[in-house]
Amino acid sequence: MSATDHPLLNAVRSRLKGTQPPPLPPVLDMPTARGGVDAFCQALEAVEGQVHRVKSSEDGLLILRGLAADRSWNAIACSDAAALSSWRDSVGLACHVHGLRDPIPRSELLEMDVGLCTAQLGIAETGTLVLCSESERHRLVSLVPPASVIVLFARDLVPDLASALRQLQTQALPTTTSFITGPSRTADIELTLTVGVHGPRSVDVILIEG
Amino acid sequence: MTPGEPIVDLDARNFGDRSQEALADDSLRGALDKVTTEFANRRQRALAQAPDWETWREQARAIKAHTLASLDSYLLQFVERAEERGLQVHFAEDREEACSIVSAIAKQTEASRVVKSKSMVTEEIGLNEHLLSQGMEPVETDLGEWIIQLAGEKPSHIIAPAIHKTRQEVGRLFSEELGIPESHDVEELTNVARRFLRARFADADLGVSGVNFLVAETGSFLVLENEGNARLCMSLPKVHIAVTGIEKVIPRLADLDVFLRLLPRSGTGQALTTYQTLFTGPKLAPGDEGPEELHLVLLDNGRSKQLSTPLEREALACIRCGACLNVCPVYKQVGGHSYGSVYPGPIGAVITPALAGQDCAGNLPHVSSLCGACRDVCPVKIDLPELLLDLRERGTEAGWGERWGFAAWSRIAARPRLAGFLGRVLTRTVRLGQSSGALSRMVGKLLPPLGVWNDKRSLPQMPKHSFRQEWKGGLDKQEPPT
Numbered sequence: 001m002s003a004t005d006h007p008l009l010n011a012v013r014s015r016l017k018g019t020q021p022p023p024l025p026p027v028l029d030m031p032t033a034r035g036g037v038d039a040f041c042q043a044l045e046a047v048e049g050q051v052h053r054v055k056s057s058e059d060g061l062l063i064l065r066g067l068a069a070d071r072s073w074n075a076i077a078c079s080d081a082a083a084l085s086s087w088r089d090s091v092g093l094a095c096h097v098h099g100l101r102d103p104i105p106r107s108e109l110l111e112m113d114v115g116l117c118t119a120q121l122g123i124a125e126t127g128t129l130v131l132c133s134e135s136e137r138h139r140l141v142s143l144v145p146p147a148s149v150i151v152l153f154a155r156d157l158v159p160d161l162a163s164a165l166r167q168l169q170t171q172a173l174p175t176t177t178s179f180i181t182g183p184s185r186t187a188d189i190e191l192t193l194t195v196g197v198h199g200p201r202s203v204d205v206i207l208i209e210g
Numbered sequence: 211m212t213p214g215e216p217i218v219d220l221d222a223r224n225f226g227d228r229s230q231e232a233l234a235d236d237s238l239r240g241a242l243d244k245v246t247t248e249f250a251n252r253r254q255r256a257l258a259q260a261p262d263w264e265t266w267r268e269q270a271r272a273i274k275a276h277t278l279a280s281l282d283s284y285l286l287q288f289v290e291r292a293e294e295r296g297l298q299v300h301f302a303e304d305r306e307e308a309c310s311i312v313s314a315i316a317k318q319t320e321a322s323r324v325v326k327s328k329s330m331v332t333e334e335i336g337l338n339e340h341l342l343s344q345g346m347e348p349v350e351t352d353l354g355e356w357i358i359q360l361a362g363e364k365p366s367h368i369i370a371p372a373i374h375k376t377r378q379e380v381g382r383l384f385s386e387e388l389g390i391p392e393s394h395d396v397e398e399l400t401n402v403a404r405r406f407l408r409a410r411f412a413d414a415d416l417g418v419s420g421v422n423f424l425v426a427e428t429g430s431f432l433v434l435e436n437e438g439n440a441r442l443c444m445s446l447p448k449v450h451i452a453v454t455g456i457e458k459v460i461p462r463l464a465d466l467d468v469f470l471r472l473l474p475r476s477g478t479g480q481a482l483t484t485y486q487t488l489f490t491g492p493k494l495a496p497g498d499e500g501p502e503e504l505h506l507v508l509l510d511n512g513r514s515k516q517l518s519t520p521l522e523r524e525a526l527a528c529i530r531c532g533a534c535l536n537v538c539p540v541y542k543q544v545g546g547h548s549y550g551s552v553y554p555g556p557i558g559a560v561i562t563p564a565l566a567g568q569d570c571a572g573n574l575p576h577v578s579s580l581c582g583a584c585r586d587v588c589p590v591k592i593d594l595p596e597l598l599l600d601l602r603e604r605g606t607e608a609g610w611g612e613r614w615g616f617a618a619w620s621r622i623a624a625r626p627r628l629a630g631f632l633g634r635v636l637t638r639t640v641r642l643g644q645s646s647g648a649l650s651r652m653v654g655k656l657l658p659p660l661g662v663w664n665d666k667r668s669l670p671q672m673p674k675h676s677f678r679q680e681w682k683g684g685l686d687k688q689e690p691p692t
Contacts, residue, residue, distance in 0.1 A: 001291040008301040008510050012282045012456070017518035021279035025272045030262065030287050047484070059349055089482040100497045101611040106446065110412060127483045142439050161482075169463055173428050175239040175295075175493055175498060179486040184438040186400060187478070188370060189355035189375050190241070196402040198407065199438025199485070 033125035035159030047182035063191030077137035079117035115141030133176035148200035252479025274527035291429025295491025309340035321416035327440035328352035329420025368532035368548030417443035421454035457526035472589035476531035534584035556584035575601035
């Protein structure tokens with residue numbers, strides 16, 4: 001049966017018979033948020049995320065090495081992002097690449113200390129990272145390990161969510177678009193905020209401004 | 211729930227008994243007071259940073275009013291676009307059909323280890339009970355939902371299902387159910403959830419989630435969360451099934467902006483929840499991430515019956531933020547379980563009769579003082595008091611006693627002398643009774659409605675003079691004639 005003739009849709013139709021729908025309002029023309037790197041950092045830090053501002057990819061790699069040493073990371077799960085190919089060989093950790101042909105097995109992924117990937121967009125107003133699934137395999141590496149490091153290029157920053165949605169719509173939507181704002185959190189027991197329940201406990205963004 | 215037990219019905223008949231129990235439970239009332247106050251405060255703080263709040267609300271209300279009045283065409287558009295992208299869409303007319311669709315997919319794909327993320331609709335259809343009866347093991351993975359699953363309870367709040375439990379109660383529950391040392395430390399208890407549920411995620415083969423918004427123009431659906439368990443449910447198992455009501459559709463991708471500004475601020479007071487995941491069809495390459503099969507169940511279950519009038523349609527605009535619960539003077543005292551519905555509070559009192567039927571939930575619209583606080587906080591401006599009044603009116607069928615009583619009253623009231631005389635007789639009798647204390651008990655026995663009223667309240671002391679007497683003597687005079 002095609003959807004058009006389904007009894008459920010017919011039930012909806014018969015209930016709405018004779019209804020004149022009020023007009024659909026145009027998309028709200030909201031004043032664009034001020035945007036910019038400072039706003040992004042402020043918003044992300046307000047939700048327990050960390051931003052490391054660097055001038056070049058080389059400096060970004062140094063930050064990653066420093067974080068790994070400070071936090072005793074050994075095994076790193078890395079997405080197959082092209083922008084990270086030079087990092088993978090020189091990061092100095094046991095680096096497992098999560099690729100289309102050879103994904104990291106689930107059991108091994110659960111043992112990794114940190115996940116590394118890039119974000120396709122950043123939203124300054126809320127400190128949000130936007131991950132588009134067709135660009136790289138970063139859905140699990142940004143989610144399963146207890147720590148997440150995400151590389152964002154300052155040129156990919158947009159001021160607000162409306163701008164991000166407009167940009168996403170310039171082409172066919174990826175199968176999965178993940179919006180991430182800080183580390184995983186819960187307040188389900190007595191409304192007490194606890195960071196790091198199912199997703200990463202820490203989110204470090206390496207923001208490359210060069 | 212034991213396996214094989216039939217799906218429990220939404221049953222809101224015993225509000226009176228349950229609310230009495232709730233009122234006597236000091237621990238529950240302490241927790242409720244703390245949580246509703248804190249949620250309301252967080253919302254207030256978030257709104258202080260959002261000067262355009264009223265504009266957003268008006269926009270969201272207008273989008274919903276338009277969409278619901280043309281729901282058939284938007285649903286069709288959604289289904290067509292979603293199917294183009296490979297999403298398998300199923301329509302379910304009621305709870306039983308929705309449950310059967312899910313278990314049929316599970317059987318077809320030989321999946322039995324089910325991980326679930328928080329979804330009010332799966333609570334509504336009693337999915338866990340059904341899956342258990344089919345020999346499957348559904349595990350709730352949202353911390354609050356997991357707590358109430360372990361406790362064998364139902365959610366008591368739309369967005370914070372276990373808020374009626376203190377940390378001590380959760381610690382004891384974990385210790386008893388999981389055989390671990392008892393801890394009352396919230397961080398430690400949260401870590402227990404991470405540790406135990408990781409093991410379930412590791413070998414799960416079916417993921418089930420709800421949906422916050424369906425986007426008609428792109429055939430996408432969006433899921434909001436903070437913990438990351440929904441992302442895990444939607445990423446690790448080979449099959450994923452999202453279950454949602456038909457009313458969740460919005461026309462344009464750009465409309466997500468205004469709804470994502472309203473929903474987290476109204477619910478938890480956050481500017482944005484930690485995660486939003488937008489799905490547009492299953493993965494394209496076999497080796498890619500995510501489930502091999504992606505299904506969506508669209509549930510009616512009484513929703514289409516609410517489409518006939520603009521007022522009823524308003525109830526379907528709800529985005530399930532829970533703000534109306536936190537400000538409701540009734541909910542704040544008796545909590546979610548008293549309502550006997552998975553949807554408590556003012557919005558629950560409105561939608562439960564449509565979902566469960568008047569027989570089960572006909573009294574819920576009366577569980578409100580009509581103060582209007584719910585309408586003031588609703589992010590999509592649902593006129594909840596008006597809806598409650600409408601439902602009261604439709605649910606009321608005057609019996610012969612009521613008809614006779616009102617007819618007699620209107621005749622008496624039209625004759626001032628007679629009314630005055632009977633009024634004097636009544637007030638004197640009551641005054642006499644109050645001096646002895648015997649009358650109120652007698653009246654209670656003779657006139658059942660008064661007895662019910664008197665049962666929980668004391669009859670007010672009769673004043674010395676009636677209003678009519680005072681009026682005759684001039685209202686400004688201290689001592690009217692007798």
